Amino acid sequence: MIDFILPLFGRFHPILVHLPIGILAFGIILVFLSGKDESKHFSSIKIAFLLGGIAAVLSSISGFLQYQYEGYTWETVQFHFILGWCTALTAFWLFYETNKLNSFPSYFKIKSAGLFGLLLFTGHLGGNITHGEEYLIEVLPSEIQGALGYELEPEKQLIIPEQGWEELAYFEQVVQPILNQNCKSCHNPKNKKGDLDLTSYQVLMEGGEDGTVMTAGNAKSSPLFSRLILPKEDEDHMPPKEKKQPLKEEIELIKAWIDLGGTTDSKLGEAKITTETLEPFFYKEVKPFYPVTEVEAASESSISDLKEAGFFAETVAEESNWLMISCINFQSFSDSDWFNLKPVQNQIVYLDLTGTQVSNQILDSLGTLPNLTVLKLNETAIDGSSLEKLEANKQLKHLYLNKTKIDIGRIGSLNNHPSLEKVFAFDTPAAETENPGKFSFYLEIGKYQLPALPTDTIVY
Structure with a gap:
């Protein structure tokens, strides 16, 4: 009935460990605030070292019990444990020195500084056990990490190819990356919480202090799955609620693997997994919208x-050195004003000539913009008679021709443009075409019609 007392006391270690730190740090501060032969803080310092030493002993005992009952390995805790006792003994030694004298012993500030160093290093080792050895390092810039001799690589996220995913080794290429992302920090060879290691299939099958964590063919009876779906407030929920939680799709993948038999030779395609479940893990290559070519920045005088x-x-x-140019406040811009843009022709990627006085002749000048990506010719006199000249703009992706005289045939001259992705032609003759046909780019001409709703016929 009372078997729970020692494990419970062990779990108080994270609380008790702060007592000696606070009490001893208070005493050390008083030491350094005291001048030579000054005694006004002397009694407080003695009490601080005595109480701090007692708290350090209690903390060390609770830490040892936590090691015994929580599955930590001795290699993980040994230096933290030893230094904890050294801290306690040093505190008692300093109390003994002050207790037998009515003034500060010689070199007492240096000895107190040594105790402070012990506190810091012991606490640092404790933090490493709780949060990992790279806890303080992993947030530093990679240059500083390298200078300190660390080569940290974050656990790789699960990535699944959209084609051929059925042939993935279910455990090695799907389940293990999920466990590494969500469970490895607490269940690894150095930090085996619950005496459980989840870094490989072999050690997973060995289970933990409560026995096996996986029942082949029955996910609901497997703690590896069942603990994941417990309410976060449940003390048996894993990972702990303050830790990063797995995605619901990751939990579903673990469940399907266990139900499939929980072996290392099964393929992902053998499970009843939908593409909707896999969608968050499909590799998606993010392509930059604007060119990746490097250009010099336009001079300040040119911009001015x-x-x-x-x-x-x-x-x-x-x-970024790429420029966005608009004539929203320069509606009188015409073909003859093009010379203004020549000094920055290599930097222009976005050009808006909406509502200006340009004609078809401007298309010859536009061909001199090697990096033009977005072009707006809305509400201009452009009729598309020489629209094919835009093929010279090898980076052009979006073209706006709204409220122009462009027709579907002339838009067709852009078919198979090397980079064009979208053309917008609202309120144009092209928009009146019943069957515009198919193009190598997406043509947006409007004509949206919302479906009729039952409420549309109700008379109020």
């Missing part, structure tokens, strides 16, 4: 001249 001429000009993003 553009603004004085009436252009809106700014970079598309911080620390």
Whole structure:
């Protein structure tokens, strides 16, 4: 009936460990606030070292019990345990020295500083046990990590190919990465909480202090799965609620693997897994929208001249040399004003000529913009008679031709453009075409019609 007392006292270690730290740090501060032959803090210092030593003993005992009952290995805790006792003995030694004298012993500040160093190092080792040896290092910039001699690699996230995922080794390529991401920090060879190691299939099958964690073919009877779906407030829920929680899709993958037999030779395609479950893990290559070519930044005088001429000009993003140019405040811009843009022609990726006085001749000038990605010719006199000249713009992705005289045939001249992805042609003759056909790019001409709702026929 009373077997729970020792394990319970062991679990008080994270609480008790702060007592000696606070009490002894208070005593050490008083030592350094005291001048030579000064005794006004002397009694408080003696009491602080005595109580701090007692608290350190209680903390060391609770830590030993936690090691005994929580599955930590001796290699993990040994130096923290030894230094904890050294801290307690040093505190008692300093109390003994002050208790037998009515003034500070010689070199007492140096001895107190040594005790403070012991506190810091012991606490650091305790933090490493709880949070991992790289807890303080992993947030530092990679350059500083390298200078300190650390090569930290975060656990790789689960990535599944959209094609051929059925042939993935279910455990090694799917389940193990999930366990590494969500469980490895507490269940590894150095920190075997609950005497459980989840870093390989072999040690997983050995189970922990409560026995096996996986019942082949029955996920609901397997703690490896059943603990994941407990309410977060439940003390048996894993991972603990303050830790990173696995995705519901990751839990579903573990369940399906166990139900499939929980072996190392099964394939992902053998389980009843839907593509919706796998979708969060599909590899998605994020392609930059604007060109990756490096160009020199436009000079400040060039930007200033553009603004004085009436252009809106700014970079598309911080620390980017690409320029966004708009004529929203320069509606009188015409073909003859093109010379203003020549000094920055290599930096322009976004050009808005909406509502300006340009004609089809502007298309010859646009071909001199090697990095143009977005072009807006809305509400201009462009009729598309020489639209094919835009093929010279090898980076062009989005073209806006709204409220122009462009028709579907002339839009067709852009078919098979090397980079064009979308063309917008609202309120144009092209938008009146019943069957515009298919293009190598996405053509948006509007004509949206919302489905009729029952409430549309109700008369109030």
